[in-house]
Amino acid sequence: MKETIKKYLLPLSGYMLFLFYGGTAFAQNNEAAAYSELYRPQFHFSPKKGWIGDPCGFTYYGGKYQMYWWGKVVSDDLVHYEELKPNVMTGDDGSIGYFTGSMLIDRENTAGFGKDAYVAAYTIFNKQSKNQSQGISYSQDGETFHYYKGNPVLDIGSTEFRDPTVFWHAGTKQWVMVVAKALEKKIKFYGSKDLKSWTWLSDFGPAGAQEKAWECPDLFQLPVNGNVKDKRWVMVVSIDWAREQYFIGNFDGKTFTLSADHSKEPLYVDQGLDFYASRTFQDYDGTLKNTPSMGWIATWDYAQLVPSTWGKGFWSIARNLELKTYPEGLRLVQKPIDNLKQLRGSVQSANYEVPKGTQPLRAFQPTENVYEMEIIFNTSKPNLFGLNLCVGEGRKLGLSYETTTGLLTIDRTNCAEEKIEKFARKTSAKVMPVNGQLRMHFFVDKSSVELFTNDGKEVFTMLTYPGEHQAGIETFARDTGTEVSMKAWKLKSVWKYKN
Structure with missing residues (x-):
């Protein structure tokens, strides 16, 4: 990666990176072949063409989930998606780029753009000076946004000041902006009555x-533990252009302080190789019973280099977030939303002892990497066992578990069909059995795997980019004696439901 790209593109929103690469570079798709291209996710959102990066402006309003990357997509169920526009921003003079940000609904017309106006808050990137400041644009329909002529609304003269989340804090009756001072590793809080x-x-x-x-x-x-009378504030921060950490604490409208029982060690949202810049939905209808979140499945080392042809990038499946108490403390839990179950075909299930050595998983043999699988290993007998996914043509994604250490290791060093610089990697994390069982819940799509272990306590997300003939599944074990039960479903493509 060229140093200039590193310096100026690593912190950018997806929309801005698309501008740098040139909007026509990916515009040659045959219309009839859209959504069926090689590596195109079949139940994750990706734009019809072009780049997508950080999720921006996630709101639930008017009975719809509304999502931006400064293009716009809406959804009724966070399973099926309708892309409305590839670019919603208007009115700037061409000297700036729109970086990552958030969206709010100004119910009481505090900013003077009209009651219930959509207001986007984002980082303004000055193409000449590289300065990063915070700006706003407003809209009546949520699809065409007008650049506020008084921008920037917040400028501290920094090239590392970005990615605002803005929300209404009822207790102090003000808008609060949460924004990163990137290289200082600080989160800054600002308040406003009028945006x-x-x-x-x-x-x-x-x-x-x-x-x-x-x-x-x-x-x-x-x-906490499902008790709506006992709530904590959670702050998620993307770090090192590669992963996310989270903090559990309290926020009084001015200051965020860690809870007394917050872990002394860093807490990571995802233990995999590719999950970044996630956002929760701000519920302006006040009707959501859960807190859904989605992230960008990518890592900046190779986000621009992946071999997809329609464009670059896609978002994760939606996950409901919870806080649960464990012996080691309070932890963030992520669970796939139930609406995904509507994509399931007929179930295939089995219960058996894992054979010694490496064997095909005969109970479920998908012909493509578009499936869901729940598998439970009994860990009472010491063993090294695991699964190989995306098997074929001499390649695979390996997942191994050592019962004596509790270490789950994922090996992606020989998975992708095409060579991608810096892509061949491994990741490991401790995953302790629950009641003598290791529970693994997979969502496998054309170019990614999302693994939820132990009901979402640990999550592993990674890109894969296997060949079309790499859809095999294998089990392996060092010794005999490990019992396993499984259920699996082929999943329907969400694009078959496109209007």
Whole structure:
């Protein structure tokens, strides 16, 4: 990767990177072949063509999930998607780019753009000076946004100041902006009554993992163990252009403070290789019973280099977030939304002892990497066992588990059909059995795998890019004696439902 790209593109939103690459580069798809291209996800959202990066402006409003990457997509169920526009922003003079940000609905017309106006808050990237400041655009329909002539609304003269999340804090009756000072590893809090004039409130950080950079902060409340009368604030921060960490604490409208029982070690949202810049949905209808979130399945080392032909990038499946208490403390839990079950075909199931050595998984033999699988291993007998996914043509994605250490290792060093620079990697994390069982819930799509272990306590997300003939599944074990039960479903393509 060229140094200039690293310096100026790593922190950018998906829309801005698309501008740098040139919007016509991916515009040659045959219309009839759209959504069936090689590596195109079949139940994840990706735009019809072009680049998509960080999720922006996630809101639930008017009975719809509304999502932006400064293009716009809507959904009724976070399973099927309708892409409305590839670019919603208008009115700037061409000297700036729109980086990552958020969306709000101004119910009381605090900014003067009209009651219930959509207001996008984002980072303004000055193409000449590289300065990063915060700006706003407004809209009446949520599809055409007008650049506010008084921009920027917040400028501290920094080239590393980005990715605002803005929300209404009822307790202090003000808008709160949560924004990253990237290389200082700080999250800055600002308050405003009108979205145009902002006052500094406090800083948080550095804390937790703080090696390279912080960006894309999100701040939201979750009940503890399902008790709506006991809520904590959770702050998610993307770090090092590669992964996310989270903090559990309290927010009084001015200052975020860690809970007394917050872990002394960094807490990571996802233990895999490719999950970044996730956002929760702000519920302006006040009707959601869960807190759904979606992230970008990518890592900046190779996000621009992946071999997809329609464009680059896609988002994760939607996950409902919870806080649960475990012996080691309070932890963030992620569960796939139930609406995904509507994509299931007929179930295939089996119960048996895992054979010694490596064997094909005969109970379920998909012909393509578009499936869901739940598999439970009994860990009472010491063993090394696991699964190979995306098997074929001498390649595979290996997942191995060692019962004596509790270490789950994922090996992607020989999975992708095409050579991608810096893509051949491994990742490991401790995953402790629950009641003598290791529970693994897979969502496998054309170019990715999302694994939820132990009901979402640990999650592993990774890109794969296997060949079309790499759809095999194998089990392996060092010794005999490991019992396993499984259920699996082929999944329908969400694009078959496109209008």
